[in-house]
Amino acid sequence: MRKNSGIKVTLKAASTLDGKIATASGRSKWITGEAARLKVHELRHENDAVLVGINTVLADDPELTVRGIPEGRSPVRIVLDSRARIPKQSRVFQKDGVPVVIVTGSQAPSRTWPELAELTILTAPTKTPEVLWVLSEMSKLGLKSLLVEGGSLIHASFLRSNSADQLALFLAPKVIGGQKSLSWCGSLAIDSVDEAPQLDITSVTALGEDWLISAKIK
Template sequence: MSDKATDEARMAHALRLAARGLGNVWPNPAVGCVILQGDRVVGRGWTQPGGRPHAERRALDQAGAAARGATAFVTLEPCAHHGHTPPCAEGLIAAGVARVVTALTDPDPRVAGRGHAMLRAAGIAVTEGVLQAEATRLNAGFLRRVTEGLPFVTLKLATSLDGRIATASGESRWITGAQARTHVHMLRMTHDAVMVGAGTALADDPDLTVRGLGARHQPVRIVLDSRLRLPVGSRLGRSAGDSPVWMVHGPDAPAAARSAWAATGATLIEAEAPGGSLATRPALAALAARGLTRILCEGGGTLAASLLNDRLAGDLALYTAGLALGAEGRAALGALKLARLADAPRLILRESQTLGADSYTLWSLA
């Protein structure tokens, strides 16, 4: 292999390690690190739950003395600031690493090129931008939170062939089969939080946890509920003490409902609600301000349409079943208020697979 191909192969390894942290490390980025002495891997690591130890520290501890003169492949620029742990750039320098290869520059103002500069000042050779597009995709949530103050949102829909999510009476369990539902739980595991609107929460009384996969980590469960209409006797209310529930409400939510939800152990977050309905962008900004980077939205048609209309969803995860429910069924998307075809959201197909009798496609907004 050429030097470029070798660097890309090693960085691909680091990216696979980084992916193990998705959903577990917020507000930190999910980072992977591989340390090579010649062609031999002497250390590898990824960001641990809660965001520390960092990937570089884990890999350096594993490598020990073998890190001297080695090459480190890191999916994000090593940090250069003192936080809960010393800077990873300093750790690489102290270990005697000879070369560092990175995929992305960290946009965090506390880093933003300083890590690379520290390494070069210490005489370490630095190569930047290896598999940059892949690393950007992997850490889209962290990058968006830092640069835009918003989380990366994946909109999940489970529909019939004709784009319906329930019958006219509201029956929706189950449109898709067991394999598709297991895949949804795997998707939940890679996100910091799972979010629904008040309508879905009231109609379905969901649990929103990861089940059947032996998960050690549960995502934050979020309901956008302007007036806190969801009763505390719901499944989310009864289990708020077991895994986190965040209730995003408007300024006019009744004091009695706020007190009742607070008593369950849920976190209450106030956001703008013009006209009595929560504004989606300010609600997402409030969630990002609390550190969330990746949110899986499993809400109904109204919330889905809002996310697409306002270009707030980054991905669309679509599960399609081989049945038809007709025009009387409930639509997967609410009104998009499109006057022209040119105004319709355009998506790029990223992945497709068959899940039993159903299909799964992953789309990104263009």
């Protein structure tokens, strides 16, 4: 059954032709080129909020802001962080007036947070915040659209909970290989092909040397 939070959810990943979003050592910078990265800023501008998992913050320290788009508006930044591990100096905490929401789990240790007027800490009722609960809390905040920027575990959770409406998959003409390098929804681990989520590809667009595959998730 599909969620009914009323929030339009888009999963976004930048992967190689073999579906990898990072090397085995966790490096994911510069998989795609400039045109693809600019398109990501457009997608952020079009969404009310952007969400990542804590491992992505720890590995990449992304800003999650909109840059290079005239009149670009940065979305609310959301991090799922059960154990409240996010470092205070993380770039998501930059003071640009954009709301930041950190979602912790029920057993997160107490800690101090950066002094940021726009910071909200939500504590989920479960040890790990569940996607459906996060979406219902987002709905209460009046958010209507969400761009999920990974990583692999987060994308798998959104697919598993049947909470994703569409996919924006940026494909770079590279291969990484490696059994231990992450694919964009690695832990989904569907056992039978019959049970695989089905997608309708709605467009394939060239972006420099990369491709953007847009698809609806059935």
